[in-house]
Structures are given as C-alpha cells and as structure tokens.
Amino acid sequence: MDLWVHPSWRHFRDAISRDRCYYFSANAALSLWDADVPDGSVLAFGNEDLGMPERILEKHPERSFRIPMSGGARSLNLATAVGIVLYDTLKKHGYNPRAGTDLTFHHEQARAT
Numbered sequence: 001m002d003l004w005v006h007p008s009w010r011h012f013r014d015a016i017s018r019d020r021c022y023y024f025s026a027n028a029a030l031s032l033w034d035a036d037v038p039d040g041s042v043l044a045f046g047n048e049d050l051g052m053p054e055r056i057l058e059k060h061p062e063r064s065f066r067i068p069m070s071g072g073a074r075s076l077n078l079a080t081a082v083g084i085v086l087y088d089t090l091k092k093h094g095y096n097p098r099a100g101t102d103l104t105f106h107h108e109q110a111r112a113t
Contacts, residue, residue, distance in 0.1 A: 020042045021044050022063050023044050023057065023060055023063060024043065024064075024081060025045075025046055025064060025066060028052075028061075028066040032067050032085060034065070035089075039093060043089065048077060065085075067081060067084055
C-alpha cells in the first residue's frame with residue numbers, strides 16, 4: 001500500500017487517473033458495504049470541516065460511498081472514517097495478519113511543480 005500526500009487537490013488531480021479514484025463522504029448515496037474497490041485504487045476523502053466537495057460526488061456517483069451509521073450520528077471524524085474504509089478494503093482483498101498476510105507501506109510526499 002502506498003500513501004501519497006499531495007500539496008493540493010490540483011496536484012492530486014493531475015497525478016492520478018480519475019478511473020482509479022473511489023470517494024468517501026457522509027453525503028454519498030452508495031453504501032461502503034456495496035463498494036468493490038479494485039487493487040491499485042485510490043481512496044479519497046474530503047477534509048474534516050467541509051467533507052468531499054459536492055461537485056465530485058455529482059460527477060462520480062458510481063464511485064462515491066458513505067459509511068452506514070445507525071442512530072443519530074451524522075458523521076465520523078476523518079481519522080476514524082479512513083480507518084474503517086481502509087480496514088474494510090484490506091479485508092475484502094484478503095489481508096489477514098493471522099494467516100501471515102504481509103502488508104507493506106510506502107509513504108511519499110508528492111512535490112508541488
């Protein structure tokens with residue numbers, strides 16, 4: 001798994017194909033339970049204050065998902081949401097530390113050009 005930190009949305013957009021992106025927002029119509037995220041995909045989250053911009057959800061509704069919640073909760077903090085989605089995606093891809101499945105991380109700071 002690679003973690004890339006981009007200096008801005010524009011830099012991210014220029015570096016990554018939209019076909020690889022899966023977007024997560026409390027305002028998305030589709031449930032995380034229905035997400036079939038292929039290997040090599042990019043998991044994109046909005047910021048904690050504003051969330052994912054509405055224009056992205058409107059442009060990519062088939063790849064925009066929400067974490068289903070019960071009760072009166074409207075949203076989760078960003079770190080919790082990322083952890084839930086990452087765990088669910090890894091599990092769907094067969095990651096199982098008890099079975100000895102290895103998971104390596106690679107982190108890069110993308111540079112502004």
